Amino acid sequence: MANHTSEAQDTAAGHARALVAYLAQQRQHLAPLLILTHDYPDPDALAAAFGLQHLAQAGFGIESVIAYGGEVGRTENKAMVRLLRIPIHKVKKAWFKKYARVALVDTQPDFANNPFPKSRKATLVIDQHAAVAGPNAELALIDPHCGATCVIVAQALLQHGLPLPPRVATALAYGILTDTLDLFRAQRPDVVQTYLRVLHHCDMRALARIQNPVRSRRFFITLGKGIRDATLHRRLLVSHLGPVETPDLVSQVAELLLAYRRAVWCCVTGRYKGRLHVSLRTTRTDAQAGEVLRDAFDNRKQAGGHGPIAGGSCRVGAEAPEEAWQGKEQSLQLRVLKRLRVSAKVEPRKPFVR
Ligand SMILES: [Mn+2]
The missing domain is CATH 3.10.310.30 (Diaminopimelate Epimerase; Chain A, domain 1)
Structure with a gap:
């Protein structure tokens, strides 16, 4: 398949369409897919991975595993994983041999904040960070103005018309909130609109508990x-x-x-x-x-x-x-x-x- 990097645009809709089309077209070839976040994943990375996993599974029958390097450190992020039951796994080096297909979210193959082998080509890259060079991937969806990486995934889920389970919706809403400083840094109307559409499906009690966790003495x-x-x-x-x-x-x-x-x-x-x-x-x-x-x-x-x-x-x-x-x-x-x-x-x- 030819390299394809979508350019930043006025809304994330184009990227979302490209993502849905790619999963539909490649559905026979993508499983099992390894979804990799950056090390010490933040809520946006966790939400993007969780949302992508749901889209792939519920929308296209593609099985996947979510992996991360480092640790889930912040008390809020630990609460997010626990309360929303996000199935994440600490990545093992051997998995890069075991899984032929790897999707990177909220990071890119040549970034130092992930353990992806630098010589290798990724299957899919979804990210909001400006790329220094075109990412080495079959499909790269890079949008530096989307506020949060999970906005691209959220728009794909909404476009596809899948019912949004509260757990997934809550993760997406929290990912958008944290990466945009409570929408203050949402640069485009479609980011706010995506948040509002997702919020509609949220578990507000879980969201409040994630945002106000009890903290340890060490903190x-x-x-x-x-x-x-x-x-x-x-x-x-x-x-x-x-x-x-x-x-x-x-x-x-x-x-x-x-x-x-x-x-x-x-x-x-x-x-x-x-x-x-x-x-x-x-x-x-x-x-x-x-x-x-x-x-x-x-x-x-x-x-x-x-x-x-x-x-x-x-x-x-x-x-x-x-x-x-x-x-x-x-x-x-x-x-x-x-x-x-x-x-x-x-x-x-x-x-x-x-
Ligand atoms: Mn992010």
């Missing part, structure tokens, strides 16, 4: 450290969490700290299993945080993002001495400061310590 200990450690360099708030229970805490703390009235940018790091995880957030909706963070890494492929959201990680080594960790944290911080043109002469201060 508050890490949050406390993040607050105490935070330093303000002009409009950039930086905090190094040290060892974290899950890398997802890094982005979560970054999002919480960004609410500080004097912060326009927030950069948070955390150490986890030999890697330094970094999250960068900004209140500037027109900013390209991914570009800023990529410039701060030795290897640009270790970071990525969309709009005001960026994340990345690099190896330091589980046995590395404290100085090595601190050195990496400081060099990253310096590069972000420089990239955001914050003068090194500005005296940083700790805004949350008396």
Whole structure:
């Protein structure tokens, strides 16, 4: 089959049509399909995978398995998987031999945030992140303006006219909400319309429980450290969490700290299993945080993002001495400061310590 990459358009409808047509045409050849999310999957990735699995199975009789690398870290995401009974599995290396057909959602074959073998061609790619090069896939549906990857899948489900089970609808609604900051970042009317159509089928009680989960003591200990450690360099708030229970805490703390009235940018790091995880957030909706963070890494492929959201990680080594960790944290911080043109002469201060 020829390579085919659809261009971004005014609505996700074209992509949704292409997805439905592809599944219909290839239905005899796609099973068993491995649906792969990015590592440490977020609600959008989980919803896109769950929605695609339902569309493939209920619409076309295509069996599939959902897999992810890393962990489901955030308390909200764990609640989402548990309450909506999303059948996800930790990916095993052998599965890339076992499954001839692999669909990537919310990520792309050459991105560093998934374990897909870089030399291999994917069957299907559905993503909202701008592609540096055309993804190596039989069908690539890339839409950088759709708000959330699961919007493409949701539109395909609605177009096909399948009944939307509450579990799937709830996942899709939550995926759209989290990736668009409660629709604030929904750039197109069709994103909001898709959300409203999906919301109609939601389990609102489950949605509320996912959005307001009970949290562990460890969460508050890490949050406390993040607050105490935070330093303000002009409009950039930086905090190094040290060892974290899950890398997802890094982005979560970054999002919480960004609410500080004097912060326009927030950069948070955390150490986890030999890697330094970094999250960068900004209140500037027109900013390209991914570009800023990529410039701060030795290897640009270790970071990525969309709009005001960026994340990345690099190896330091589980046995590395404290100085090595601190050195990496400081060099990253310096590069972000420089990239955001914050003068090194500005005296940083700790805004949350008396
Ligand atoms: Mn996404």
